[in-house]
Amino acid sequence: MSPFNIVVFVKQVPDNTKLKPEQLTGNSLPKEGVDMIVNPFDEYALETALRLKEAAGAEAQVTVISLGAASAKEIVKKTIAAGADAAYLLSDPVFLSGDSTSVAYALSGALKQLVPDAKIAVFGTLSLDASDGQTGPKVAELLDWASLTTCKNAEIVDLETLNVWRETERGIEQYTMALPGVICMMKCDYELRTANIKGVMKANKTEIPLKTPAELALEPALVGAAVATSQSENVWPRPAKTAGIKVDGSADAKAAVDKLIAYLRENKVL
Amino acid sequence: MTLTIDVARDKWGLTEEQRMIRDMVRDFAVSKVEPRASEIDKNCRFPVETFEEMAELGLMGLPISDAYGGGGADYLSYAIAVEELARVCASTALSFAAHTSLVCLPLSMFANEAQKQKYLSRVASGQCLGAYGLTEPNAGSDAGGTQTTAVRQGDHYILNGAKIFITNANYADVFIATALTEKGAGTKGISAFVFEKNTPGFSLGAKDEKLGMRGSDWGTLQFDNAVIPAENLVGEEGQGFKYFMQTLDSGRISIGALGVGIAQGALDKALQYAQERKQFGKAISEFQAIQFMLADMAMETEAARHLVYNAARLKIAGQPFGKEASMAKLFASEVAMKASSLAIQIHGGYGYTKDFPVERYYRDAKLCEIGEGTSEIQRMVIARHILKG
Numbered sequence: 001m002s003p004f005n006i007v008v009f010v011k012q013v014p015d016n017t018k019l020k021p022e023q024l025t026g027n028s029l030p031k032e033g034v035d036m037i038v039n040p041f042d043e044y045a046l047e048t049a050l051r052l053k054e055a056a057g058a059e060a061q062v063t064v065i066s067l068g069a070a071s072a073k074e075i076v077k078k079t080i081a082a083g084a085d086a087a088y089l090l091s092d093p094v095f096l097s098g099d100s101t102s103v104a105y106a107l108s109g110a111l112k113q114l115v116p117d118a119k120i121a122v123f124g125t126l127s128l129d130a131s132d133g134q135t136g137p138k139v140a141e142l143l144d145w146a147s148l149t150t151c152k153n154a155e156i157v158d159l160e161t162l163n164v165w166r167e168t169e170r171g172i173e174q175y176t177m178a179l180p181g182v183i184c185m186m187k188c189d190y191e192l193r194t195a196n197i198k199g200v201m202k203a204n205k206t207e208i209p210l211k212t213p214a215e216l217a218l219e220p221a222l223v224g225a226a227v228a229t230s231q232s233e234n235v236w237p238r239p240a241k242t243a244g245i246k247v248d249g250s251a252d253a254k255a256a257v258d259k260l261i262a263y264l265r266e267n268k269v270l
Numbered sequence: 271m272t273l274t275i276d277v278a279r280d281k282w283g284l285t286e287e288q289r290m291i292r293d294m295v296r297d298f299a300v301s302k303v304e305p306r307a308s309e310i311d312k313n314c315r316f317p318v319e320t321f322e323e324m325a326e327l328g329l330m331g332l333p334i335s336d337a338y339g340g341g342g343a344d345y346l347s348y349a350i351a352v353e354e355l356a357r358v359c360a361s362t363a364l365s366f367a368a369h370t371s372l373v374c375l376p377l378s379m380f381a382n383e384a385q386k387q388k389y390l391s392r393v394a395s396g397q398c399l400g401a402y403g404l405t406e407p408n409a410g411s412d413a414g415g416t417q418t419t420a421v422r423q424g425d426h427y428i429l430n431g432a433k434i435f436i437t438n439a440n441y442a443d444v445f446i447a448t449a450l451t452e453k454g455a456g457t458k459g460i461s462a463f464v465f466e467k468n469t470p471g472f473s474l475g476a477k478d479e480k481l482g483m484r485g486s487d488w489g490t491l492q493f494d495n496a497v498i499p500a501e502n503l504v505g506e507e508g509q510g511f512k513y514f515m516q517t518l519d520s521g522r523i524s525i526g527a528l529g530v531g532i533a534q535g536a537l538d539k540a541l542q543y544a545q546e547r548k549q550f551g552k553a554i555s556e557f558q559a560i561q562f563m564l565a566d567m568a569m570e571t572e573a574a575r576h577l578v579y580n581a582a583r584l585k586i587a588g589q590p591f592g593k594e595a596s597m598a599k600l601f602a603s604e605v606a607m608k609a610s611s612l613a614i615q616i617h618g619g620y621g622y623t624k625d626f627p628v629e630r631y632y633r634d635a636k637l638c639e640i641g642e643g644t645s646e647i648q649r650m651v652i653a654r655h656i657l658k659g
């Protein structure tokens with residue numbers, strides 16, 4: 001029996017809590033001069049995958065695939081330290097010129113090539129930088145797999161079925177998903193594991209293969225800017241929040257309500 | 271697991287492995303060690319749970335070969351681990367350092383294969399803690415003046431005497447200590463022994479309350495006709511003093527790292543406070559006097575770190591490093607004292623209270639000028655090296 005294969009997709013992103021306003025120019029977020037981190041939701045994706053692996057038993061394997069600059073190698077290695085079994089980095093300048101459509105094509109192609117019998121693909125629901133939430137569902141579409149976003153938890157029922165919990169504005173929803181399938185995680189209730197020294201030493205000895213479009217048998221016409229359907233034009237800092245007004249209703253409630261309505265009309269909220 | 275990559279990641283010329291270990295220990299220190307730091311200091315409590323967690327993470331024998339349950343990392347990675355722990359809790363860093371560089375390390379260097387299997391594998395894997403007994407009531411800086419005796423009787427040595435100020439004493443299961451096997455032979459009459467807590471005639475005496483490092487355990491080792499099997503002699507008879515001094519050379523790198531960690535931690539707290547505290551209508555960080563203190567702290571901390579990393583790199587490269595280790599230890603100790611004092615100054619009256627951690631850093635820093643050779647002894651060691659040319 002081939003191992004029960006789980007693929008996790010992780011992305012290196014700039015730590016947007018540390019971005020300075022002057023770094024927010026041009027047409028994309030900076031990739032240098034700021035701490036780079038693993039996209040926080042992807043950390044939950046990895047944790048979820050490792051938990052699924054443990055539940056599935058000794059035969060299960062977690063493979064990490066990332067698309068990004070060669071500098072993402074170090075972050076990808078850390079996923080090995082945390083317990084992933086293998087990792088690949090899709091690294092070629094052409095990959096970086098695309099949008100979520102071309103990225104999804106590259107990732108789905110990588111999955112087919114590198115882990116052809118994968119049963120589950122785990123993503124973070126959103127990335128800190130692009131924040132479009134499209135990559136996971138698009139990969140599912142290209143693979144013709146089931147897909148669920150904004151997931152909070154997933155458990156293995158059997159090797160063909162997952163129980164998945166989603167959080168939506170309405171509350172928690174529970175699904176049964178027939179595999180293969182894509183799940184996109186948000187922040188989960190479980191704690192992220194700390195890598196141990198054995199993991200770090202193993203990661204250090206692990207080579208992270210860099211993969212080009214040709215090695216993944218991708219159609220050149222479908223990679224990068226060639227198929228991108230959107231292009232980021234401008235990046236600028238969010239305007240600083242301005243203080244609102246305080247309406248005191250303790251003396252005359254009606255006057256206060258009138259004042260508030262006038263203010264909201266003035267600001268086109270009503 | 272925080273998968274952060276520091277922008278300044280190459281500033282210290284660290285290898286990928288060293289950076290990964292730093293990030294891992296930093297993550298653990300911030301999430302698990304820092305939240306306990308104030309409480310263990312206040313209650314003089316040794317945090318057993320922290321050391322169990324560190325054993326699980328594989329940190330307790332970090333620079334020891336994995337053949338003996340260690341982490342197989344290099345000595346700079348270990349120094350960085352001490353630094354990262356000290357940055358949030360110097361007590362934890364001290365107990366970790368005493369266990370690793372004063373017990374695991376000499377066992378890996380001087381013990382025979384059977385002793386390594388029996389003792390090193392247990393301490394390096396973190397199954398139990400180790401303690402190192404050199405200092406005696408009448409033999410501190412003058413460790414060659416050891417008065418504890420070991421008399422050979424058949425298959426055993428009979429030990430009598432006492433060791434004081436021994437870090438981890440009350441929580442350790444494996445001990446190494448020196449004793450005089452030949453009176454009148456000077457330091458060449460001193461031998462080293464490894465033994466377990468349940469050794470007949472061995473007991474733990476009272477412990478004093480400490481100024482700082484209060485979350486790190488210490489105690490007195492008492493030998494009253496203690497019976498230690500002859501096979502527990504480490505290396506050769508009469509070589510113990512040499513082994514223990516060589517151990518201290520390496521240990522000093524970790525005390526240097528401890529000083530760097532304390533200084534960095536004090537700087538972290540001072541930087542944060544200076545930007546939050548407002549007086550005369552502005553953040554005190556806008557006053558040049560405060561900026562100059564912060565600048566000095568940052569500069570000196572970096573300088574100390576360079577000395578510590580340099581000594582560790584010489585050791586890794588198999589070059590002589592005794593002088594550099596003493597310089598790193600001495601300089602970093604004084605930087606830790608100064609930085610923690612300035613951190614209190616920047617906090618003003620609040621810094622003098624127990625509500626802020628900087629007074630703890632100040633009390634903890636003082637140990638660095640005393641343990642593993644006082645500052646005076648370091649100056650003597652450095653002078654001896656440079657005078658001999």
Ligand SMILES: Cc1cc2nc3c(=O)[nH]c(=O)nc-3n(C[C@H](O)[C@H](O)[C@H](O)COP(=O)(O)OP(=O)(O)OC[C@H]3O[C@@H](n4cnc5c(N)ncnc54)[C@H](O)[C@@H]3O)c2cc1C
Nearest residue numbers: 402403404405410411435436437637640641642643644646
């Ligand atoms: C928190 C803590 C943990 C410790 N842990 C351990 C441990 O795990 N194992 C262990 O064996 N020991 C340990 N020690 C003991 C430590 O190593 C000794 O305290 C230290 O070596 C100094 O010895 P002493 O206290 O006897 O001071 P003394 O040697 O009596 O020194 C008193 C003063 O005289 C100065 N002095 C001494 N000789 C000279 C000289 N020739 N020239 C100039 N000045 C001199 C010293 O620098 C010092 O200022 C620990 C100490 C502390 C505080």
